[in-house]
Amino acid sequence: MSIATTTLTDWKLRAGQSQGLLIAVAVFVAMFTLYITNHPAGLTVPVVTTAANKAVLLALVAMAQTLPVLTGGLDLSVGMIFVMTNCLASAIVGGEPWQVALGIVGVLLAGALAGFVNGAIVVYGRLQPIITTLATGAIYYGFALLIRPVPGGNVDGDLADFMTYTVFGETVPTSLLALLAAVLIIWLPFRHSVIGRGCYAIGSAEGAAYMSGVAIGRSKLAAYTLSGLLAGLAGLMLTFVTYSGEASAPIGGTYTLNSIAAVVIGGTSLYGGAGGAIGSIFGAFILRTIDDLLFVFDLPPLWQPLFQGVVLLGAVSLGAARVFRVKNRLELFN
Amino acid sequence: MTDQPTIESPFWQMQGITKRYGGVLALDDVDFTCQRGEIHAVLGENGAGKSTLIKITAGVVAPSAGRLVLEGRDIAFAGPQEADKAGIVCIFQELSLMPDLSVADNICMTAPPGRFGFINPRAQRRRAEALLARVGCADVNPLEQVKNLSLSRRQMVEIAKALGRNPRLLILDEATSALTAGDVEKVYGILRDLRRDGLAILYISHRMHEIAELADTCSVFRNGRHIETFEKGARSDNEIVRLMIGREYTQVYPPKPQREAPPAPALAIKNLSWSNRLNDVSLTVGKGEIVGLGGLDGQGQRELLLALFGVLRGVSGRVEIDGRPARIASPGAAKSERVRMALIPEDRKSEGLLLPMSVRDNIAMASIGRFTTKGLLGGLFIDRARQDAKVDDVIKRLAIKCGDPDSPVGTLSGGNQQKVVIAKWLMTEARVILLNAPTRGIDVGTKQEIYQLLRELADAGTAILFYTTDYDELIGCCDRVSIMYDGAILRELAGDAINEEQIVASALNIDFRPLPAEPEPGSPPCLEARA
Numbered sequence: 001m002s003i004a005t006t007t008l009t010d011w012k013l014r015a016g017q018s019q020g021l022l023i024a025v026a027v028f029v030a031m032f033t034l035y036i037t038n039h040p041a042g043l044t045v046p047v048v049t050t051a052a053n054k055a056v057l058l059a060l061v062a063m064a065q066t067l068p069v070l071t072g073g074l075d076l077s078v079g080m081i082f083v084m085t086n087c088l089a090s091a092i093v094g095g096e097p098w099q100v101a102l103g104i105v106g107v108l109l110a111g112a113l114a115g116f117v118n119g120a121i122v123v124y125g126r127l128q129p130i131i132t133t134l135a136t137g138a139i140y141y142g143f144a145l146l147i148r149p150v151p152g153g154n155v156d157g158d159l160a161d162f163m164t165y166t167v168f169g170e171t172v173p174t175s176l177l178a179l180l181a182a183v184l185i186i187w188l189p190f191r192h193s194v195i196g197r198g199c200y201a202i203g204s205a206e207g208a209a210y211m212s213g214v215a216i217g218r219s220k221l222a223a224y225t226l227s228g229l230l231a232g233l234a235g236l237m238l239t240f241v242t243y244s245g246e247a248s249a250p251i252g253g254t255y256t257l258n259s260i261a262a263v264v265i266g267g268t269s270l271y272g273g274a275g276g277a278i279g280s281i282f283g284a285f286i287l288r289t290i291d292d293l294l295f296v297f298d299l300p301p302l303w304q305p306l307f308q309g310v311v312l313l314g315a316v317s318l319g320a321a322r323v324f325r326v327k328n329r330l331e332l333f334n
Numbered sequence: 335m336t337d338q339p340t341i342e343s344p345f346w347q348m349q350g351i352t353k354r355y356g357g358v359l360a361l362d363d364v365d366f367t368c369q370r371g372e373i374h375a376v377l378g379e380n381g382a383g384k385s386t387l388i389k390i391t392a393g394v395v396a397p398s399a400g401r402l403v404l405e406g407r408d409i410a411f412a413g414p415q416e417a418d419k420a421g422i423v424c425i426f427q428e429l430s431l432m433p434d435l436s437v438a439d440n441i442c443m444t445a446p447p448g449r450f451g452f453i454n455p456r457a458q459r460r461r462a463e464a465l466l467a468r469v470g471c472a473d474v475n476p477l478e479q480v481k482n483l484s485l486s487r488r489q490m491v492e493i494a495k496a497l498g499r500n501p502r503l504l505i506l507d508e509a510t511s512a513l514t515a516g517d518v519e520k521v522y523g524i525l526r527d528l529r530r531d532g533l534a535i536l537y538i539s540h541r542m543h544e545i546a547e548l549a550d551t552c553s554v555f556r557n558g559r560h561i562e563t564f565e566k567g568a569r570s571d572n573e574i575v576r577l578m579i580g581r582e583y584t585q586v587y588p589p590k591p592q593r594e595a596p597p598a599p600a601l602a603i604k605n606l607s608w609s610n611r612l613n614d615v616s617l618t619v620g621k622g623e624i625v626g627l628g629g630l631d632g633q634g635q636r637e638l639l640l641a642l643f644g645v646l647r648g649v650s651g652r653v654e655i656d657g658r659p660a661r662i663a664s665p666g667a668a669k670s671e672r673v674r675m676a677l678i679p680e681d682r683k684s685e686g687l688l689l690p691m692s693v694r695d696n697i698a699m700a701s702i703g704r705f706t707t708k709g710l711l712g713g714l715f716i717d718r719a720r721q722d723a724k725v726d727d728v729i730k731r732l733a734i735k736c737g738d739p740d741s742p743v744g745t746l747s748g749g750n751q752q753k754v755v756i757a758k759w760l761m762t763e764a765r766v767i768l769l770n771a772p773t774r775g776i777d778v779g780t781k782q783e784i785y786q787l788l789r790e791l792a793d794a795g796t797a798i799l800f801y802t803t804d805y806d807e808l809i810g811c812c813d814r815v816s817i818m819y820d821g822a823i824l825r826e827l828a829g830d831a832i833n834e835e836q837i838v839a840s841a842l843n844i845d846f847r848p849l850p851a852e853p854e855p856g857s858p859p860c861l862e863a864r865a
Contacts, residue, residue, distance in 0.1 A: 009475060010475070010477055013475060013477045013478055014477065017436075017477075017479060189452065192452050192453055192455070193451050193452050193453065194446055194448070194451050194452070194453060195451065197435075197439060197443070197446065197453060200432070200434065200435055200439075201432045201435060201439075201443060203434070204432035204433055204434035204435055205431070205432045205433060208430045208431055208432050209432060209443075210414075211414060211426065211430040212430050212432075212440075212443040212444050212495075213414065213415045213418060213443075213444045213445075214443065269434070273432065273433075273434035273435070274434040326647065327608070327609055327646060327647045327648050328640065328645065328646050328647070329645050329646065329647060329664075330640070330645055330685075
């Protein structure tokens with residue numbers, strides 16, 4: 001086999017294994033093109049910035065959801081960590097520049113700590129992730145209410161304006177850069193680390209991973225902690241968008257459920273072991289663009305849940321095709 | 335024994351090793367030695383203690399008593415990782431592969447190349463390519479997901495993964511059973527190379543020709559005891575079979591009926607095939623007959639029962655019930671009035687019982703359609719009184735010991751749980767009953783009751799197909815025995831030919847000839863394979 005054909009087969013294999021991601025990217029590009037071509041203003045920086053600011057929030061929460069899902073778990077608390085860190089940020093990110101910096105560090109640490117607690121209960125308490133995070137999510141929402149019994153608070157205005165506006169001579173939305181930073185600083189290193197590999201192995205076959213000497217506890221703990229950190233980053237961004245904090249249960253719940261949808265649309269298997277956070281970002285973008293499309297086509301926004309449901313069902317059906325190849329029906333139930 | 339390691343001390347020694355699982359003695363005071371540069375075959379029938387021996391060596395379980403000595407030094411393993419560090423590597427039957435991950439990811443899972451906790455993908459790929467080339471699978475792309483490989487290739491990846499851990503003692507547990515002939519040859523070559531390099535190799539296989547070809551030393555186990563270790567060629571196949579058997583008979587079986595003519599077939603299987611696991615199986619079970627399915631574990635017996643019960647997709651061949659062709663596409667169809675078949679599954683906890691539900695609900699589960707209300711909304715609701723009356727009859731008949739029949743079935747003892755599974759299918763008044771190892775892990779008393787019950791059912795006209803790995807049961811319970819090997823029926827034994835020598839020899843796919851010292855006048859010693 002020549003080098004050229006070797007590389008070609010390699011790329012074919014890679015493409016085949018990233019099928020879910022590629023489909024999500026293609027669907028998003030198609031939807032966004034449709035949106036832009038029908039938007040009265042067309043492709044302008046303000047249009048893109050507004051879209052980006054909304055989409056980045058869900059994208060970050062979806063990234064946070066991806067990590068536990070890869071290990072075969074599910075995190076129902078990401079939305080509540082998002083709300084809790086939003087309330088915290090509205091209380092402590094302000095004042096002198098050093099206070100602002102310290103506040104940001106504090107918000108991110110709070111998110112990571114919340115994720116760590118989830119992971120510790122799942123790993124050492126051996127409880128099911130879904131029920132663990134349902135319970136801790138309620139607790140985190142309780143903290144949010146303690147910090148912000150009524151909506152309000154404040155955040156450093158200059159920083160908030162900067163984070164929700166543009167950079168590089170008003171060409172690139174800052175929030176997209178923040179998302180890129182999360183990918184480069186958190187996701188890619190995780191993906192290429194031994195710990196990250198361990199998370200994929202656990203999600204694929206936990207028993208086999210154990211027999212291969214994978215550090216199961218450490219890997220899961222890292223996945224949940226980084227998940228909390230990403231949710232905290234999302235909460236911080238929400239504060240920059242709204243300039244305030246609000247302990248809103250509907251926001252927390254909606255973001256949690258939409259994050260699961262984004263993960264699935266992005267090609268990550270809910271059984272774990274396959275997929276990744278980049279797909280989830282595009283899954284989130286797709287969900288957000290549905291909103292915008294309804295707007296430009298003058299359809300009532302009430303239709304949004306219906307379209308979201310259709311897209312989600314379509315994505316899940318793609319993943320369910322394996323059922324037709326199973327030769328032992330007992331395997332359908334495992 | 336000195337504490338000073340010397341080059342003369344054997345690589346691996348087990349001294350006085352005993353292992354108990356609850357009340358079951360899996361290994362009983364075993365001494366065992368494995369040297370560098372030798373391929374050591376471990377032989378024994380099902381339940382002889384081979385797998386416990388391997389698990390202790392690989393650090394998966396700890397012995398209850400005894401010493402483990404590695405290169406002259408006492409050692410204890412806290413888990414498989416510690417055995418791995420000592421150079422003891424076990425090749426499982428594709429147990430340690432992660433299907434969604436790539437071949438390279440899998441091969442390098444234990445210790446990926448890289449630094450600071452990050453993996454170097456290029457180095458990983460180079461290592462995977464080198465190891466794949468070493469096992470003669472250079473055509474496998476390291477980026478391919480393991481789940482897309484054939485079974486044989488997966489097993490070769492498993493072997494490459496094991497070699498990448500730099501083993502000093504390599505354990506192969508039935509590692510060749512999934513391989514194609516071409517891959518088997520490659521594995522032989524690799525093992526010979528490794529032996530030359532001074533590795534100690536433990537080789538567990540049921541294929542006598544493989545052992546004859548590869549092994550330098552053989553050890554025979556029986557009932558958890560180490561019986562004998564001998565050099566290659568010191569014993570004939572017949573002698574090995576005799577070493578492997580010879581258990582104490584503890585069970586009493588109900589008498590078998592004497593038949594003048596074979597009974598009318600109730601279940602006739604014709605040329606059944608499925609995937610590569612069932613290969614042209616033909617078999618009949620007469621009315622009132624108990625036919626045993628024998629052979630080593632995993633030769634297709636489980637698949638045959640599942641295929642008959644409509645669980646498998648893509649089965650070819652014909653099944654006739656009472657002479658009429660039957661198309662059974664699901665367990666629901668299998669228990670329908672036209673077929674009336676029952677399957678007592680292998681794992682009662684996952685496939686037999688609904689553990690949190692009550693004893694009564696479990697027993698009624700397969701026959702619930704018979705207890706619906708009559709009248710306007712007939713067939714919609716369950717008539718509990720009628721159901722419970724019938725269920726309580728069966729509980730009495732099988733003497734199921736449960737304080738309260740409405741308590742969860744999970745609170746019962748193993749033997750009584752198994753009776754509940756059987757009771758559930760008795761309620762359907764099945765005319766064909768398939769049994770998959772129904773006495774595994776239950777007490778002696780309950781076993782006796784089950785044997786008695788099976789014979790009673792047969793005498794009342796039920797056809798019974800009975801898979802068990804316990805040779806004693808095949809001999810004691812069955813009117814005829816079919817031995818499976820590699821997905822096909824290798825031999826049928828009947829009458830006096832149902833004896834331990836014949837069953838073990840057939841299971842190993844060798845011809846057994848009685849020694850001249852023990853002539854068996856009259857009936858021929860064995861029925862030859864029909865192939």
